[in-house]
Amino acid sequence: MLLLAVSPTDTNLNTLKCGYRLMEQNPQSQLKLLVTRGKEQGYLTYAEVNDHLPEDIVDSDQIEDIIQMINDMGIQVMEEAPDADDLLLAENSNSTDEDAEEAAAQVLSSVESEIGRTTDPVRMYMREMGTVELLTREGEIDIAKRIEDGINQVQCSVAEYPEAITYLL
Known part of the structure; x- marks a missing residue:
């Protein structure tokens, strides 16, 4: 099964070429894409993190650890995408693809041991419920x-x- 992920706000031609990314079953490539995207944008939203996480990561502690590692790499994880003015004010130095690859490798090495297919119905339920918006x-x-x-x-x-x-x- 292949899923396509596209950000409608991307206007950069290179990003648009890479915007149609295949969400492969390989969790390492999903996390690598997530870190690369975060390095390119300078931020990630919680929705983007959730979309790129492997299906089998359902424990809230694992998700929090991954978000913390992403924050430690200098990528902010936000509720929603900031506007252009905020991005210009908070713009950090442009990092290269090699930096993104290094950061992705760091995340993968720490998460890789925790990843494994689960058939536990409670974990599957918690994974699905984590994507549902709470009531106001x-x-x-x-x-x-x-x-x-x-x-x-x-x-x-x-x-x-x-x-x-x-x-x-």
Whole structure:
């Protein structure tokens, strides 16, 4: 199975050529692509990290360790991509592909021992749930109100049914 990863914000021709990257089953190449992309951009988003992580890394501690290693390499991991002004202000010296290769090798050597296919349903569930967006306060309030309205509708419907009233009395 091959997946394509494209960033719609990339305008650099070289990045666009590399933007259609094959997400191979090889976890080392996925992490190498992730580190290379981070070195090119100077940052990564949590979504990019999650998309490039191998399927079998589901433990939150492993994910945090990988994000920490990426941060240690000088690549910021952010919630969302910064705008162009922020990038110009925080721009570091341009690093070469060799630096990115070295950094990727460092991540791979530390993560390689932890990678292994898992059939544990709990780990698989945790991996999938890590990609689901959590509810906001407003979202929780909205759902609670809908549940409350549903309960009220059921109570009204039961109250209109004469046999239910006699049963309750």
